[in-house]
Amino acid sequence: MRRALGVAIVVLLAxxxxxxxxxxxxLLTKALILGxxxxxxxxxxxxxxxxxxxxxxxxxxxxxxxxLLSLKVIANFWVDLLAALAAAVVVxxxxxxxxxxxxxxxxxxxxxxxxxxxWGVAFGWRSLTGGDDGLPGxxxxxxxxxxxxxxxxxxxxxxxxxxxxxxxxxxxxxxSPFGKALAGIKESETRMEVLGYDxxxxxxxxxxxxxxxxxxxxxxxxxxxxxxSPVYLxxxxxxxxxxxxxxxxxxxxxxxxxxxxxxxxxxxxxxxFTERWVLVLGTIYVVVTLFAPRGIQGLLRRRA
Amino acid sequence: xxxxxxxxxxxxxxxMLLFLLAAGMSLIFGLIRVLxxxxxxxxxxxxxxxxxxxxxxxxxxxxxxxxxxxxxxLGVVFERFIVRRIYGDELRQALLTFGFLFMLGxxxxxxxxxxxxxxxxxxxxxxxxxxxxxxFPTYRLFVIVVGAFIGGGLWWLQEKTKLGAMIRAGVxxxxxxxxxxxxxxxxxxIVFALGAALAAFGGVLGGVIVGVHPGxxxxxxxxxxxxxxxxxxxxxxxxxxxxxxxGLLDTFGKALFPELALFTVFAPMxxxxxVRPTGLFxxx
Numbered sequence: 001m002r003r004a005l006g007v008a009i010v011v012l013l014a015x016x017x018x019x020x021x022x023x024x025x026x027l028l029t030k031a032l033i034l035g036x037x038x039x040x041x042x043x044x045x046x047x048x049x050x051x052x053x054x055x056x057x058x059x060x061x062x063x064x065x066x067x068l069l070s071l072k073v074i075a076n077f078w079v080d081l082l083a084a085l086a087a088a089v090v091v092x093x094x095x096x097x098x099x100x101x102x103x104x105x106x107x108x109x110x111x112x113x114x115x116x117x118x119w120g121v122a123f124g125w126r127s128l129t130g131g132d133d134g135l136p137g138x139x140x141x142x143x144x145x146x147x148x149x150x151x152x153x154x155x156x157x158x159x160x161x162x163x164x165x166x167x168x169x170x171x172x173x174x175x176s177p178f179g180k181a182l183a184g185i186k187e188s189e190t191r192m193e194v195l196g197y198d199x200x201x202x203x204x205x206x207x208x209x210x211x212x213x214x215x216x217x218x219x220x221x222x223x224x225x226x227x228x229s230p231v232y233l234x235x236x237x238x239x240x241x242x243x244x245x246x247x248x249x250x251x252x253x254x255x256x257x258x259x260x261x262x263x264x265x266x267x268x269x270x271x272x273f274t275e276r277w278v279l280v281l282g283t284i285y286v287v288v289t290l291f292a293p294r295g296i297q298g299l300l301r302r303r304a
Numbered sequence: 305x306x307x308x309x310x311x312x313x314x315x316x317x318x319x320m321l322l323f324l325l326a327a328g329m330s331l332i333f334g335l336i337r338v339l340x341x342x343x344x345x346x347x348x349x350x351x352x353x354x355x356x357x358x359x360x361x362x363x364x365x366x367x368x369x370x371x372x373x374x375x376x377x378l379g380v381v382f383e384r385f386i387v388r389r390i391y392g393d394e395l396r397q398a399l400l401t402f403g404f405l406f407m408l409g410x411x412x413x414x415x416x417x418x419x420x421x422x423x424x425x426x427x428x429x430x431x432x433x434x435x436x437x438x439x440f441p442t443y444r445l446f447v448i449v450v451g452a453f454i455g456g457g458l459w460w461l462q463e464k465t466k467l468g469a470m471i472r473a474g475v476x477x478x479x480x481x482x483x484x485x486x487x488x489x490x491x492x493x494i495v496f497a498l499g500a501a502l503a504a505f506g507g508v509l510g511g512v513i514v515g516v517h518p519g520x521x522x523x524x525x526x527x528x529x530x531x532x533x534x535x536x537x538x539x540x541x542x543x544x545x546x547x548x549x550x551g552l553l554d555t556f557g558k559a560l561f562p563e564l565a566l567f568t569v570f571a572p573m574x575x576x577x578x579v580r581p582t583g584l585f586x587x588x
Contacts, residue, residue: 285403
């Protein structure tokens with residue numbers, strides 16, 4: 001039953017460009033990219049028990065690296081992608097020792113503050129980053145000679161393949177002994193410590209993997225939008241990823257992607273009827289955190 | 305020389321505003337462990353309420369009273385009926401307060417519009433002071449004096465009164481404080497109200513200098529954040545010293561290195577995080 005449902009969803013998604021207008025294919029692409037971003041955060045939050053309020057840092061670092069390289073150095077997709085991923089990993093390696101000393105609210109606060117440092121640089125260093133205006137004019141990537149991902153459909157398939165590969169990779173990580181240890185750490189750090197696990201090293205590794213995947217999502221988002229701005233690094237973006245994770249179900253593999261799809265779709269629908277999307281979004285935060293801490297999956301399960 | 309003196313005074317007056325904002329947020333965090341991201345909204349709503357009252361009456365004192373009272377009411381309702389429901393789940397709480405920041409921000413945009421506005425100076429402090437060739441607006445001096453007074457008052461409250469002793473006990477060890485018969489439930493509400501009042505006060509005073517516009521809630525929140533991290537959580541002294549430091553860093557940063565404006569504030573914070581994670585005056 002579950003398998004049949006899964007196959008049906010994959011087929012429906014793969015065939016989307018055949019029955020959706022290019023506008024909605026674009027929207028779906030956005031949902032997949034933000035879904036990947038939320039899933040990367042979920043590895044920390046849902047599986048390891050580290051609720052970061054600054055995950056946009058890695059998303060933004062990946063995005064800015066790819067954008068700056070492609071605009072100012074070399075517009076080669078693979079070079080820019082690898083450099084951006086390396087940058088996200090380096091930042092994660094550097095910031096892990098600073099953040100992992102704290103837990104709970106303090107962890108949230110420190111991650112937020114560190115992301116803010118990068119935001120400050122992107123915002124202030126106008127000559128390099130364009131400041132608040134960001135950097136426009138980033139062309140869709142040429143994946144190999146003769147294959148440009150110009151149209152919405154081609155780019156959608158590219159993002160879908162990356163998304164699928166990342167999902168499989170995440171599933172492998174989560175199911176591996178490493179992933180099981182993360183789950184144990186989430187339950188009780190002390191217990192895992194007593195069992196001889198190096199808790200810190202596991203958390204460090206998880207945050208680097210999460211940073212890598214967030215950086216990947218950031219690169220895709222740059223090519224999707226064609227521009228980058230400090231918003232990519234902002235606390236608004238970090239918080240939105242948290243909301244997506246909780247809404248879809250923290251600690252479930254694809255839940256955060258469902259959460260992302262819901263937010264992207266709602267933003268689109270509600271903005272048609274009213275200018276007050278931000279008010280609605282704020283209300284969603286409040287309602288979800290108060291009444292649906294386990295997300296829609298939790299709600300559905302309680303019904304059943 | 306004039307440049308340094310004027311900028312120093314500017315930095316100190318901005319630092320006082322940051323202190324007002326950070327003191328409440330730091331106490332709330334220290335005592336209740338809530339990362340109240342809606343704290344910047346208290347500043348925003350306070351400034352807008354004062355703006356409305358000033359539109360009708362011209363009385364700065366009345367505007368201040370209405371703004372503080374209105375925001376305290378808002379803070380108490382928020383704490384009693386919403387935040388309270390999920391005490392203990394820190395991440396959810398932070399996210400909840402972030403939703404509130406959005407709601408209050410968008411409602412304010414709806415009510416007061418999107419144009420940046422500045423509160424008129426109170427009549428008595430509309431001039432400037434001239435000392436040996438240096439001209440400085442008296443209003444900024446007024447802010448410095450008021451900030452120092454409030455700092456002193458808060459210090460007295462915390463160190464010399466029973467309420468202060470209870471707050472300190474709660475910050476040090478909440479469970480033990482409850483065990484000793486302190487009504488922490490009431491204490492939480494009082495501290496939340498106090499924090500909201502200070503932020504609204506900052507909003508009214510700051511509304512004259514910095515002004516008020518959509519998005520300033522997040523801007524001042526992030527400044528308060530830096531102050532708290534530099535000064536140390538739950539520490540009044542930390543909020544005061546941190547506020548002054550950040551106020552000066554920001555003012556001189558903007559004047560001397562406009563390209564790196566925000567970086568001059570955030571970089572020292574990152575250094576403090578690396579070297580002294582509890583901040584200058586925070587305890588573990």
